[in-house]
Amino acid sequence: MSFLIDRRQSSKQKSLVNRQRFMRRYRKQIRQAVAENLRARSITNTQSGEKISIPARDLREPIFHHGRGGRVTRVFPGNEKFVSGDRFPRPQGGGGGGGGPGSSDSGEGMDDFVFQISQQEFLDALFEDMELPNLTKRQLSGVEEFKRVKAGFSREGTPSNISIIRSMRSATARRIALGASKRRELRELEEQLAALPDSEDTLPARKKLEERIDQLREQLARIPFLDDFDIQYHRHSKEPLPRSKAVMFCLMDVSGSMDQATKDLAKRFFILLYLFLSRNYEKTDVVFIRHHTSAKEVDEEEFFYSRETGGTVVSSALELMNTIIEARYPVSEWNIYGAQASDGDNWPEDAQRCVTQISRLLPLTQYYAYIEITDQGDKPLWETYLDIQQHHPESFAMQHIKGPEDIYPVFHELFRKQTT
Amino acid sequence: MKKRKPICTSSDWNFEILQDYEREIARIAEKFKLDTYPNQIEIINSEQMMDAYASAGMPVNYHHWSFGKHFINIENNYRRGYMGLAYEIVINSNPCIAYLMEENTSTMQALVIAHACFGHNSFFKNNYLFRTWTDAGSIIDYLVFAKNFISECEERYGTDEVEVLLDSCHALMNQGVDRYKRPYPISVEEEKRRQREREEILQQQVNELWKTIPVKAGDDAKDKTVRFPKEPQENLLYFIEKNAPLLEPWQREIVRIVRKVAQYMYPQRQTKIMNEGWACFWHFHILHELYREGLVNDGFMLEFFQHHTNVIYQPSFDSPHFNGLNPYTLGFGMMQDLKRICENPTAEDKRWFPDIAGSPWLDTLHFAMRDFKDESFILQFLSPRLIRELKLFAVLDDEQHDYLEVAAIHDEDGYQAIRETLAESYNISQHDPNIQVYSVNVRGDRSLTLRHEQHNGRPLEPESTTEVLKHLHRLWGFDVHLQSVVSSLGKATVKQHYDCPEASDPEDDLI
Numbered sequence A: 001m002s003f004l005i006d007r008r009q010s011s012k013q014k015s016l017v018n019r020q021r022f023m024r025r026y027r028k029q030i031r032q033a034v035a036e037n038l039r040a041r042s043i044t045n046t047q048s049g050e051k052i053s054i055p056a057r058d059l060r061e062p063i064f065h066h067g068r069g070g071r072v073t074r075v076f077p078g079n080e081k082f083v084s085g086d087r088f089p090r091p092q093g094g095g096g097g098g099g100g101p102g103s104s105d106s107g108e109g110m111d112d113f114v115f116q117i118s119q120q121e122f123l124d125a126l127f128e129d130m131e132l133p134n135l136t137k138r139q140l141s142g143v144e145e146f147k148r149v150k151a152g153f154s155r156e157g158t159p160s161n162i163s164i165i166r167s168m169r170s171a172t173a174r175r176i177a178l179g180a181s182k183r184r185e186l187r188e189l190e191e192q193l194a195a196l197p198d199s200e201d202t203l204p205a206r207k208k209l210e211e212r213i214d215q216l217r218e219q220l221a222r223i224p225f226l227d228d229f230d231i232q233y234h235r236h237s238k239e240p241l242p243r244s245k246a247v248m249f250c251l252m253d254v255s256g257s258m259d260q261a262t263k264d265l266a267k268r269f270f271i272l273l274y275l276f277l278s279r280n281y282e283k284t285d286v287v288f289i290r291h292h293t294s295a296k297e298v299d300e301e302e303f304f305y306s307r308e309t310g311g312t313v314v315s316s317a318l319e320l321m322n323t324i325i326e327a328r329y330p331v332s333e334w335n336i337y338g339a340q341a342s343d344g345d346n347w348p349e350d351a352q353r354c355v356t357q358i359s360r361l362l363p364l365t366q367y368y369a370y371i372e373i374t375d376q377g378d379k380p381l382w383e384t385y386l387d388i389q390q391h392h393p394e395s396f397a398m399q400h401i402k403g404p405e406d407i408y409p410v411f412h413e414l415f416r417k418q419t420t
Numbered sequence B: 001m002k003k004r005k006p007i008c009t010s011s012d013w014n015f016e017i018l019q020d021y022e023r024e025i026a027r028i029a030e031k032f033k034l035d036t037y038p039n040q041i042e043i044i045n046s047e048q049m050m051d052a053y054a055s056a057g058m059p060v061n062y063h064h065w066s067f068g069k070h071f072i073n074i075e076n077n078y079r080r081g082y083m084g085l086a087y088e089i090v091i092n093s094n095p096c097i098a099y100l101m102e103e104n105t106s107t108m109q110a111l112v113i114a115h116a117c118f119g120h121n122s123f124f125k126n127n128y129l130f131r132t133w134t135d136a137g138s139i140i141d142y143l144v145f146a147k148n149f150i151s152e153c154e155e156r157y158g159t160d161e162v163e164v165l166l167d168s169c170h171a172l173m174n175q176g177v178d179r180y181k182r183p184y185p186i187s188v189e190e191e192k193r194r195q196r197e198r199e200e201i202l203q204q205q206v207n208e209l210w211k212t213i214p215v216k217a218g219d220d221a222k223d224k225t226v227r228f229p230k231e232p233q234e235n236l237l238y239f240i241e242k243n244a245p246l247l248e249p250w251q252r253e254i255v256r257i258v259r260k261v262a263q264y265m266y267p268q269r270q271t272k273i274m275n276e277g278w279a280c281f282w283h284f285h286i287l288h289e290l291y292r293e294g295l296v297n298d299g300f301m302l303e304f305f306q307h308h309t310n311v312i313y314q315p316s317f318d319s320p321h322f323n324g325l326n327p328y329t330l331g332f333g334m335m336q337d338l339k340r341i342c343e344n345p346t347a348e349d350k351r352w353f354p355d356i357a358g359s360p361w362l363d364t365l366h367f368a369m370r371d372f373k374d375e376s377f378i379l380q381f382l383s384p385r386l387i388r389e390l391k392l393f394a395v396l397d398d399e400q401h402d403y404l405e406v407a408a409i410h411d412e413d414g415y416q417a418i419r420e421t422l423a424e425s426y427n428i429s430q431h432d433p434n435i436q437v438y439s440v441n442v443r444g445d446r447s448l449t450l451r452h453e454q455h456n457g458r459p460l461e462p463e464s465t466t467e468v469l470k471h472l473h474r475l476w477g478f479d480v481h482l483q484s485v486v487s488s489l490g491k492a493t494v495k496q497h498y499d500c501p502e503a504s505d506p507e508d509d510l511i
Helices: A013-025 A027-040 A119-126 A164-195 A200-222 A260-280 A300-305 A314-328 A348-361 A380-391 A404-414 B015-031 B046-054 B065-079 B106-126 B128-133 B139-157 B159-171 B186-205 B236-243 B249-270 B272-292 B298-311 B327-343 B347-352 B361-371 B374-381 B384-390 B415-425 B462-476
Strands: A002-006 A050-054 A071-076 A087-089 A113-117 A146-154 A233-240 A245-253 A283-291 A295-298 A335-342 A367-373 A396-401 B039-044 B088-091 B096-101 B393-398 B403-408 B434-440 B448-453 B480-488 B491-500
Touching: A002 B015, A013 A027, A013 B046, A013 B065, A013 B159, A027 A050, A027 A119, A071 B415, A113 A119, A113 B065, A119 A260, A164 A200, A245 A260, A245 A314, A260 A283, A260 A335, A260 A367, A260 A404, A283 A300, A283 A314, A295 A314, A314 A335, A314 A348, A348 A380, A367 A380, A380 A396, A396 A404, B015 B039, B015 B106, B015 B272, B039 B046, B039 B106, B046 B065, B046 B088, B046 B096, B065 B159, B088 B106, B096 B106, B106 B128, B106 B272, B106 B298, B106 B361, B128 B249, B139 B159, B139 B249, B159 B249, B159 B462, B236 B249, B236 B434, B236 B462, B249 B272, B272 B298, B272 B327, B272 B361, B272 B374, B327 B361, B327 B374, B327 B384, B347 B384, B361 B374, B374 B415, B384 B415, B393 B415, B403 B415, B448 B462, B462 B480, B462 B491
Parallel strands: A002 B039, A245 A283, A245 A335, A335 A367, A367 A396, B039 B096, B448 B480
Antiparallel strands: A050 A113, A071 B393, A087 B403, A146 A233, A283 A295, B088 B096, B393 B403, B434 B448, B480 B491
């Protein structure tokens, strides 16, 4: 007695829960690995997941087992040259003749446990307990776009929406239901007919049966293959689409005082911000503005790697940002985020203009973050911004970054979940 | 015999072909007196196969991170092409569930049906260890119960709480089985179960550990101190379940679940060689029978031989591919050899196996399958001829010397020694250290003392032992000690000493 069952369509994700348990247990290690992996990523690479490596000894499941020592005799196959009594030095390490059942599962010398996490898991680990400030503000405002979504089936609709499978299925069901009793009778009559001997005295009976059979066949043939009410249509309904577009402005000082190391630090900060935004919004634009004495909109490559020299006029960048917002990113449609990285240098004469520009900017943006990458004390720009921050603590934030190890904590600090 | 039409000539399969193969194989299996549970053959894809792997081959299992780790590992290796997946997984249940991969060719499916659904299946149903220790009819139900119970506990007491408990239980899983005590006969099992339950309730009321009422003055407590447990206990999880003072009832139930699963798995660990050997022997003979009847063609057989030889390939000890003795090779070799001894015994066979040489082979094989485990099977049936074929040799590794010595090779003097050594190495108590509950300090600090009896002077591996003791300490709730002893002439000498929590000055405790 055997049964064959096709399980291929059943759920494949039986181990999903166990995998999540694993991720949960090693959250700390995974977060650490994720933070380290950030260095190598390009700013807009959000497609790929990440390889995570955890020291194997952290995941050991200990059991009682024998250590080395004592008298052990083991049997091996493939003897070509030994005779009993032969002696040879004990091989070092686990391999060869010395490796026995006990020594292989001690777990020592094993490499790190490396595995791949998906992009989603990567970002989850990265942005755990963080949130975008003021996220809700513009999502609640007027909704204008709609998305067509499938919403079951209906009896009415346009021919282009006919669901063939559903229609054919109900047609088949109808044909079976309508013809069942007739077919049954037909079958019985045919059997009776076949049972009757082919002779003169059964002729009337056979004639009668044949007539009835013909009648039934005709009736069966009259059942339509496809009827009007078999036809079913896909139904669609419109769902309002919450607007979720964001634009992120990356502003960076590229004057002579910013060396490549400082730019790298800034880049990493921008990567984080980009990843974070693209997680919260369906569409995220990035605008790169670099400046020395004058500002210019550039692409990513140029933004991070071109060399410039000269003095520093911060307000030029802020002004350009204002211009771009006006031209391309109407505030009613876009959530605007600004991130500025600088070593803090600025012309003293520029301070007042900066304040003017940023005061114009802040009402337009959701959040504006300034990071100062310097290991010295407060620089001129910091002093300028300090005043602004006191006036707009909800939408303006500033932090110091000294080295690579600060980036993630600072970012974490800027976007910490507000518990109130 | 009149040749019949081959069932299938292409490598693609469909359900009709599988059914045809299954029917024909079942017919042949019956001819060979293979007594099986009903088969439930399930076709799954590779991803589901990895799922099945990860939960220890069980179709349902409770959730635990270690299964997730296992899964990730398998997934990695499979995706990178380091390993292929097994063609099948078969579960000791009634009906016997066998998972077949959809990627298998039609030849493979036939091979796997013969191997798993008739080979392993009949082994599960008839081998004495499985008959004694596992209850194939109820295992799936029990696992469903266990899964639901554990997820209920997770909801009620928190996932972390349950997880650490399972961690601790898993660490002691190998020490959580009964080895010698036979369960009660099935017929009165229900009655006995109820009785045991009553006993447990009684026992809880008079739990030795809780009898802390001070004795009256005048009684000499020391003289009356009853040793607890009265005899050493080998099943640590059982001991914990019944006696750990601080566990909640739900925790005891989880300990019990892990213990039950360990017990269910235990026969499989003891019959690896026989089980695989038996299954390989039968797929080999059943498929040959199909060929003889003309139900499969030459192409089928060529593909079959390729898979078969891959499975039973044994690299030599000095080959880079060597990874221990291949249980398939040894098992299949021994089963084939048994048949040969029965059918064409040589003078040597008659001397070594006077009782089976020349006997009807089918009966002898069934006898060997039913009443042995790996250790006794090898001890009884490994023939000098097979030792020569595999060129087996034994190496003695004694820590007293800085060299290894070849103790025996495949010659007249060595056969017996190799047979004994090999059999001994399949004795589970060689693998798992012999650790038992030695005593509980009932009147004092309630500390638990375990003893490890060293065998051939083999010590415990210190690092993992310390870790496992932490788990044991979590379950027991009070101090835990472990002594590794060497007994000679009834006197035990402590060689290693572990404490959890660690003693302030461990040097003092070394004897």
